[in-house]
Structures are given as C-alpha cells and as structure tokens.
Amino acid sequence: MSLPFLRLSVWVYLAIFFAYLLGPLVIMSVTAFNSPSFPSATPWECLTFDWFSALFQDQRILNGIRNSLLIGAGTVVLSVLMGLAGALMLTQVWPKLRATFYTVIIAPILIPGVVLGISTLVFWDRINRMLGLGPDSFLSSGLFLTIVGQSTFIASYCMLVLVARLQRYDIALTEAALDLGASHAQAFRKVLLPFMRPAIASSAVLAFLASFENYNTTTFTFGEYPTLTIELAQKVRYGISPAISALAFLIVVLTVFAALANEAVLRRRELVMAARRQATVAELSGGGLRLPGFLSGNVAAVLLVVMAVGTIVVVGTAATYRPDQCIADVREQKRLEAEKRAEELRAKREAERKEKAGSEPAATAPAGAGGANSGSFGSVFNPGALQGGTVEEPAAKDGSNSGFGSVFDPGALQGSETEGEAPSGDGATGSGASGGFGGVFDPNLLQGSGN
Numbered sequence: 001m002s003l004p005f006l007r008l009s010v011w012v013y014l015a016i017f018f019a020y021l022l023g024p025l026v027i028m029s030v031t032a033f034n035s036p037s038f039p040s041a042t043p044w045e046c047l048t049f050d051w052f053s054a055l056f057q058d059q060r061i062l063n064g065i066r067n068s069l070l071i072g073a074g075t076v077v078l079s080v081l082m083g084l085a086g087a088l089m090l091t092q093v094w095p096k097l098r099a100t101f102y103t104v105i106i107a108p109i110l111i112p113g114v115v116l117g118i119s120t121l122v123f124w125d126r127i128n129r130m131l132g133l134g135p136d137s138f139l140s141s142g143l144f145l146t147i148v149g150q151s152t153f154i155a156s157y158c159m160l161v162l163v164a165r166l167q168r169y170d171i172a173l174t175e176a177a178l179d180l181g182a183s184h185a186q187a188f189r190k191v192l193l194p195f196m197r198p199a200i201a202s203s204a205v206l207a208f209l210a211s212f213e214n215y216n217t218t219t220f221t222f223g224e225y226p227t228l229t230i231e232l233a234q235k236v237r238y239g240i241s242p243a244i245s246a247l248a249f250l251i252v253v254l255t256v257f258a259a260l261a262n263e264a265v266l267r268r269r270e271l272v273m274a275a276r277r278q279a280t281v282a283e284l285s286g287g288g289l290r291l292p293g294f295l296s297g298n299v300a301a302v303l304l305v306v307m308a309v310g311t312i313v314v315v316g317t318a319a320t321y322r323p324d325q326c327i328a329d330v331r332e333q334k335r336l337e338a339e340k341r342a343e344e345l346r347a348k349r350e351a352e353r354k355e356k357a358g359s360e361p362a363a364t365a366p367a368g369a370g371g372a373n374s375g376s377f378g379s380v381f382n383p384g385a386l387q388g389g390t391v392e393e394p395a396a397k398d399g400s401n402s403g404f405g406s407v408f409d410p411g412a413l414q415g416s417e418t419e420g421e422a423p424s425g426d427g428a429t430g431s432g433a434s435g436g437f438g439g440v441f442d443p444n445l446l447q448g449s450g451n
Contacts, residue, residue, distance in 0.1 A: 025252055032245040035327050039242045046326035049318035051242040052250075058243060064231035067143075068212050071227060074147040075154055075211040076204050082151065083158025083203055084196070090159070091166050106160075108153035113216025120149035121220050142223020149221045154210045158203035165199030257307060263300035271297055 031039035035046035055061060086105050093101055108116065128139040138144050169192070177187040215229040222230055232244060271292045295301050 025248070028245045029249045029252065031242055032249045034242070035323060035330065037242070039240055039245050045330045046323045047321070048323045048327070049321065050323070051246040052318070054241070055243040055246045055250075060226075060231050060235070061228070061243070061247065064226055064228035067222075067225045068228040071143065071146050071150070071218075071225070072208045072211040074143070075150045076207045078147060078151040079155040079158045079207040079211075080200060080204050082155035083162050083207075084200070086155070086159040087162035087166055090163055106156055109156045111153070113153070113214070114220070116152055117149055117217040117220030120145055120152065120217070124148065140223075142221060142225040145221035145223065146218050146225065146227070149217045150211050150214055153217075154207045157210060158207055161203040161206060162196065162199050165196055169195055253307075253311070257304070260300050260304040260307065264294075264298055264304050267298045267300055268294060 027041050028039070030041045032051055033047055033049070034040060034044060035048045035050075090098060090101060090105070124139050124145055128135075128137055131139075133139060173191050173195075174187045177191045178184070182190070212227075213229060214227075215233065218227055218230060219233075226234075232247075235241070235244070275291055292298075295305065
C-alpha cells in the first residue's frame with residue numbers, strides 16, 4: 001500500500017515541479033498568438049501571427065540581437081581560453097597552492113555583477129588615460145568593455161567544467177606521447193585536446209548562454225552596443241508588447257531544437273556502437289554490417305522531425321492566414337459591450353437620483369415670498385431674497401427691509417427718494433432724510449452751512 005502511494009507522490013511532485021518551471025513559458029508562448037495589444041492568454045480573442053511581423057520590423061530588437069551575438073562570440077573565445085588555462089594550471093600547480101589558486105579563480109562568481117561592471121569600467125578607463133588614448137579608442141568601446149567584463153566571471157564557469165573533465169584524464173597518455181618523441185605542443189594538440197573537446201564544447205555553450213542573458217554587468221559597459229537584454233529592459237519601462245512574447249517563443253523553440261538535435265546525435269552514436277559490438281568479425285571486415293536508421297529507436301530524432309514538420313506548417317499558415325475580420329468583429333463586440341455598460345450605469349444613477357429626490361419632502365415657501373417652493377437649498381437662490389419681496393412687485397423703498405437693509409437704496413446717498421421733489425435747503429440736514437448712512441454723504445457737512 002505504501003509503495004503505490006510513494007510512486008503517486010513522486011509523479012505528483014514531478015508534475016508540480018515541471019508546471020512551475022515550464023508554466024510561465026507556455027503562457028508566454030500562448031500570448032504571442034493572441035490578438036490583444038497587451039500580452040494576455042485569456043480571454044482568447046483571435047489567432048494572429050502579426051506580433052512576429054512586428055518583432056522582425058523592430059530595428060532596436062534586431063540591433064540588440066546582433067550585438068548580443070557579437071558579444072557572445074567574443075566572450076566564448078576569451079572565457080574558454082582563460083578557463084582552459086586555469087584548469088590546466090589548477091591540475092599542475094603545487095598541491096599546497098591549489099586551494100588558494102582555486103579560491104582566486106572562483107572569486108568572480110561570488111562578486112555581484114554590478115560591482116564587476118563598475119570595476120571594469122573604472123579600470124579600463126584608467127588604463128586608457130595612462131596610455132594617452134582618446135575617448136574613442138577601442139579600450140573605451142562598449143563592445144570591448146562588455147566582452148572583458150563578462151569574461152571575468154564566465155571564465156570561472158568554463159574552468160569548473162574543464163576541471164571536471166581533466167580529473168578523468170590519465171596523465172600517462174601524455175607521458176607516453178612524450179616518450180615516443182612528440183613535443184609538448186604535439187602532445188597537447190593530438191592527445192589532450194581531443195580528450196577535452198566535449199568539455200570545451202559544453203563550456204562554450206555555457207559561456208554563450210551566460211553572456212546572452214547577462215544584464216547586471218552589461219548595463220554599465222555596453223556604451224553604443226546595447227544587447228538584447230538591455231533593449232528589452234528599456235522597452236518594458238514604456239509598456240509590454242506581445243512582440244516580446246513572440247521573441248521569447250522563438251528563443252524557446254530554438255533551444256528545444258538544439259537540445260533535440262544534440263540528443264538525437266548522441267543517441268545515434270550509442271546505437272551505432274551497440275550494433276558494432278554485436279556484429280560478427282565477418283560483418284565488420286566484409287562491410288555487411290547494417291547500421292540502424294536515424295529514426296529507428298531514436299525518440300529524440302522522431303521528436304525533432306515532428307517539430308520540424310510542425311514549424312513548416314505554422315510558417316505556411318502564417319503566410320496565408322488573415323485575422324482582420326476576426327479582429328474587427330471582436331472590436332465591434334467590445335464597443336457594444338462598452339455602450340451597454342454605459343447605459344446600465346446611467347440608468348442606475350438616474351434611479352438613485354429619483355430615489356433620493358423622492359425620499360426628501362419638498363420645503364414649503366415662506367409667507368410673503370410669492371408662494372414659490374424654496375427647494376433643497378432653502379431660499380438661497382430665490383431672487384426676492386436680495387430685495388425682500390417678489391420679482392414682479394418690488395418692495396417700497398421707504399417701508400420695506402430687504403435682505404441687505406437700505407445699503408443699495410439710491411436714495412441713501414441723497415437722503416430722499418430719487419423720483420421726488422428736490423429737498424429744501426433746511427430739510428436736507430433733517431433727521432428724516434438721512435438715508436441708510438445718515439448724513440455721512442451730506443454735502444453741507446463739508447461747508448458747515450446749506451447750499
């Protein structure tokens with residue numbers, strides 16, 4: 001009972017593990033074929049290949065890919081050479097110094113990439129000034145600085161791979177070659193180097209991948225040669241496009257193709273060696289040995305052929321498929337849905353307004369104000385509030401008290417009505433015609449006597 005449960009648990013764990021690793025890649029690959037302008041796997045709208053066209057028309061992305069390939073090639077050459085030299089030195093150095101030498105070579109891996117980028121930029125700038133070279137020299141070029149900066153730590157990875165291969169090398173082979181008259185260069189080239197060839201190829205692939213995806217060190221040294229990672233980081237700041245998903249999908253497909261091709265070649269070699277071991281002497285000497293085909297018993301080769309056929313079908317479909325009608329239908333549907341939501345929102349607001357108006361009772365107008373309803377704000381906006389009466393029949397000047405008293409009464413400046421008779425000389429200073437401001441504006445106050 002426990003063994004089946006353990007097997008089931010292992011399979012569940014593997015499923016969760018690979019879903020965690022490959023799930024984001026699958027989702028990003030799906031977004032490359034969906035029509036929305038923002039990468040999204042759901043809801044699915046229309047199948048489109050336009051994002052691949054947009055990718056190949058983006059000159060910044062193409063320039064970044066070109067620079068990444070140039071920098072990757074230079075980093076591979078420099079890192080593999082330094083890694084091979086360090087591996088040979090580590091296996092031949094005095095044993096008491098081996099630990100110290102190993103620590104020195106591994107140290108760049110432990111240093112942050114930001115520190116390596118800044119130190120590379122500062123160091124080679126000092127060298128450039130000491131040599132008296134101008135700011136446009138090759139020592140200040142972003143291509144040179146990026147290759148050197150990346151090689152300082154990628155060479156350590158290469159050295160670890162090469163050291164692991166050298167530990168299985170029998171030094172007696174080199175000694176035998178030397179005893180037979182070969183020079184040290186010939187022994188290295190014809191004995192040691194063929195043995196190290198698989199490790200050199202592996203370290204070269206590792207160095208190229210590490211250089212292609214590096215960002216921390218490159219961001220300080222690229223200069224006029226921005227790599228793909230730099231361009232992608234700058235584009236993400238202004239918004240993500242599905243063209244980036246198309247680029248990621250192409251990188252994943254190329255990686256799977258390379259992995260399947262390598263596995264198919266290795267499997268082919270194993271099958272050939274097994275066939276030769278089982279063959280008779282007559283078959284080996286007479287040439288009657290029948291080797292297995294490339295696809296027979298080679299699962300990786302079968303998958304490689306299937307992927308190649310699928311790629312051809314997808315490319316052919318992309319050349320003839322046009323999603324314009326589907327995209328137009330989706331846009332029209334979105335427009336109708338937006339109008340429907342707007343109508344529902346307006347109806348909801350109108351219902352809320354009517355419900356609020358019905359819940360508040362109308363206020364009755366005050367007596368003497370013409371019987372008008374004052375509304376929700378009382379009599380603030382009532383035109384008669386400024387005059388103390390209705391609009392049609394203003395109040396009398398001498399007997400009414402408006403909202404502001406008699407401040408704006410024209411007769412307040414003269415002490416009498418504007419349409420009445422001229423005041424008498426002795427009545428102008430009387431108490432009955434003083435107006436709203438008394439006798440402040442009486443002209444006789446300046447003379448001390450009448451006119």
